[in-house]
Amino acid sequence: MASDDSAASKVNDEEPEVNDEEPEVNDEEIEVNDDRGETRSKMEKLMKRLRTEKVNLRVHNILIKGNTKTKESVIEAELEPLKSASTVQEMLVAAQQVQMAIQRLNVFDSVEIVLDSGPIELPGTANVVVQVVEAKKVWFPDLGMFAKPEARSWWMQGSLNFRNLFGYGDIWDGSLAYGLNQASEISTGVSLPRFRRLSTPVTARVSLLSQDWLKFSSYKEQALGLSLGLLSTENHDLSYNLSWRTLMDPSQMSSKTVRKQLGHRSVSALKYTFSIDRRNSSLRPTRGYAFLSTSQIGGLIPDFRSMRFIRQEFDFRYALPLGFYRAALNFGISAGVVLPWGSGSSSMPSYLPDRYFVGGNSSPVCTIGGPTLMWGFKTRGLGPVDPRREVREDTSNEHCESSSELDYVGGDLALTAFVDMSFDLPLKVLRDAGIHGHAFACTGSLNKLTEKAYRDLSFHKFLESFRSSAGFGIVVPTKFFRMEVNYCHILKQQEYDRGKTGLQFSFSSPL
Numbered sequence: 001m002a003s004d005d006s007a008a009s010k011v012n013d014e015e016p017e018v019n020d021e022e023p024e025v026n027d028e029e030i031e032v033n034d035d036r037g038e039t040r041s042k043m044e045k046l047m048k049r050l051r052t053e054k055v056n057l058r059v060h061n062i063l064i065k066g067n068t069k070t071k072e073s074v075i076e077a078e079l080e081p082l083k084s085a086s087t088v089q090e091m092l093v094a095a096q097q098v099q100m101a102i103q104r105l106n107v108f109d110s111v112e113i114v115l116d117s118g119p120i121e122l123p124g125t126a127n128v129v130v131q132v133v134e135a136k137k138v139w140f141p142d143l144g145m146f147a148k149p150e151a152r153s154w155w156m157q158g159s160l161n162f163r164n165l166f167g168y169g170d171i172w173d174g175s176l177a178y179g180l181n182q183a184s185e186i187s188t189g190v191s192l193p194r195f196r197r198l199s200t201p202v203t204a205r206v207s208l209l210s211q212d213w214l215k216f217s218s219y220k221e222q223a224l225g226l227s228l229g230l231l232s233t234e235n236h237d238l239s240y241n242l243s244w245r246t247l248m249d250p251s252q253m254s255s256k257t258v259r260k261q262l263g264h265r266s267v268s269a270l271k272y273t274f275s276i277d278r279r280n281s282s283l284r285p286t287r288g289y290a291f292l293s294t295s296q297i298g299g300l301i302p303d304f305r306s307m308r309f310i311r312q313e314f315d316f317r318y319a320l321p322l323g324f325y326r327a328a329l330n331f332g333i334s335a336g337v338v339l340p341w342g343s344g345s346s347s348m349p350s351y352l353p354d355r356y357f358v359g360g361n362s363s364p365v366c367t368i369g370g371p372t373l374m375w376g377f378k379t380r381g382l383g384p385v386d387p388r389r390e391v392r393e394d395t396s397n398e399h400c401e402s403s404s405e406l407d408y409v410g411g412d413l414a415l416t417a418f419v420d421m422s423f424d425l426p427l428k429v430l431r432d433a434g435i436h437g438h439a440f441a442c443t444g445s446l447n448k449l450t451e452k453a454y455r456d457l458s459f460h461k462f463l464e465s466f467r468s469s470a471g472f473g474i475v476v477p478t479k480f481f482r483m484e485v486n487y488c489h490i491l492k493q494q495e496y497d498r499g500k501t502g503l504q505f506s507f508s509s510p511l
Contacts, residue, residue, distance in 0.1 A: 189203060242267070254388060265305055266307070276291050347452055358377065374443075
């Protein structure tokens with residue numbers, strides 16, 4: 001018992017052992033942490049250097065991957081910004097530009113660009129890897145609505161598109177379009193992103209157009225045409241059009257002005273367009289401006305049936321925010337003139353389909369395409385006019401009664417202007433849907449210059465030729481077009497104009 005107590009006392013008197021040794025640290029962990037710290041330090045130094053100075057770097061080699069069908073030359077044509085870059089900063093910007101340019105070819109599902117270091121023996125160089133994934137779906141349908149200034153109406157179009165059939169980034173399409181004014185068009189075309197040494201896309205299109213203007217001007221028009229897009233950039237467009245036009249009068253009641261131009265004509269014209277649009281929206285602009293200039297010259301082939309004319313148009317739009325209820329003022333002015341050229345042109349009439357016709361069911365706020373639109377006036381609702389052929393009520397009677405119907409034959413000089421104030425409506429559900437209100441006023445003039453008519457157009461007569469209207473309404477924007485429900489009041493019109501005070505609907509497309 002005594003021995004047990006002695007042992008217990010010995011155990012209790014012992015002090016617990018303390019481990020003074022430091023925990024072991026793995027050498028590999030120390031190296032990893034050192035590497036991470038060193039990498040972070042290098043990255044910070046690199047970013048600081050990139051912000052403060054230019055770091056020289058050039059492309060050593062470019063490798064393209066993933067293009068099983070697309071020709072390498074199509075992709076290489078978009079790589080010029082990378083090849084010309086001489087610094088890291090320029091190369092990063094160029095890589096983004098090239099990626100967007102390749103994506104715009106519309107033949108790839110995805111595009112990725114990787115910048116890697118070049119060979120060790122060549123410092124200051126980089127290798128570029130362009131990885132693309134070609135689109136799996138070769139064909140795709142499309143349905144949309146667009147405005148067509150040449151036809152003075154808006155259209156619905158369905159098309160079937162085929163892309164990259166031959167590996168050149170080529171896009172083929174066949175389309176069928178139908179316009180409000182009993183117009184239809186069948187066309188097929190191809191677009192190439194590059195053609196030989198040209199640095200801009202090239203397009204070619206064959207179309208068959210049919211339009212019925214019997215109700216307004218006593219003629220039908222058919223046109224078989226070929227159009228070539230020669231130059232197309234962000235602001236500039238150059239195209240050539242060759243077409244064979246036929247004007248017919250099945251009713252045989254057309255006016256003298258129309259009868260003179262029935263038959264076949266060829267049109268060979270070069271068209272240049274300069275456009276710039278800095279508005280924040282095309283359907284409901286609240287700030288910014290837009291400008292469009294279109295120049296066209298016809299009669300470029302030595303054919304006596306070829307129409308020789310010069311056509312010039314200007315459009316300007318400006319949107320000014322007012323600072324409350326998302327209100328904005330939109331101002332717009334459009335002007336255009338068409339004149340024949342060549343020997344004896346001063347006494348020649350302009351070609352009927354190339355003249356200006358003002359009126360229609362579209363809004364000038366988002367539609368830019370010449371002086372053709374005014375609220376409150378029907379399609380081809382402004383003069384000049386010419387009475388249709390006289391109608392004999394009794395063939396045995398030598399006397400005849402003049403027809404009361406008129407042909408609207410258009411003008412050579414057109415000018416339109418408008419002011420529109422848009423604003424939000426009080427209901428939140430309408431604001432969320434983009435539905436808003438607007439109030440507007442517009443004015444326009446249409447005059448004849450050819451066949452020496454300019455001699456009778458004094459400044460006073462020019463001012464007297466202006467018509468005007470005002471009103472208010474509700475705007476309903478959709479995915480494809482802008483719809484307006486307006487109450488229009490005609491302030492001034494001439495005797496034979498087809499203006500109407502009352503409720504009207506209009507449809508517009510910015511395309």
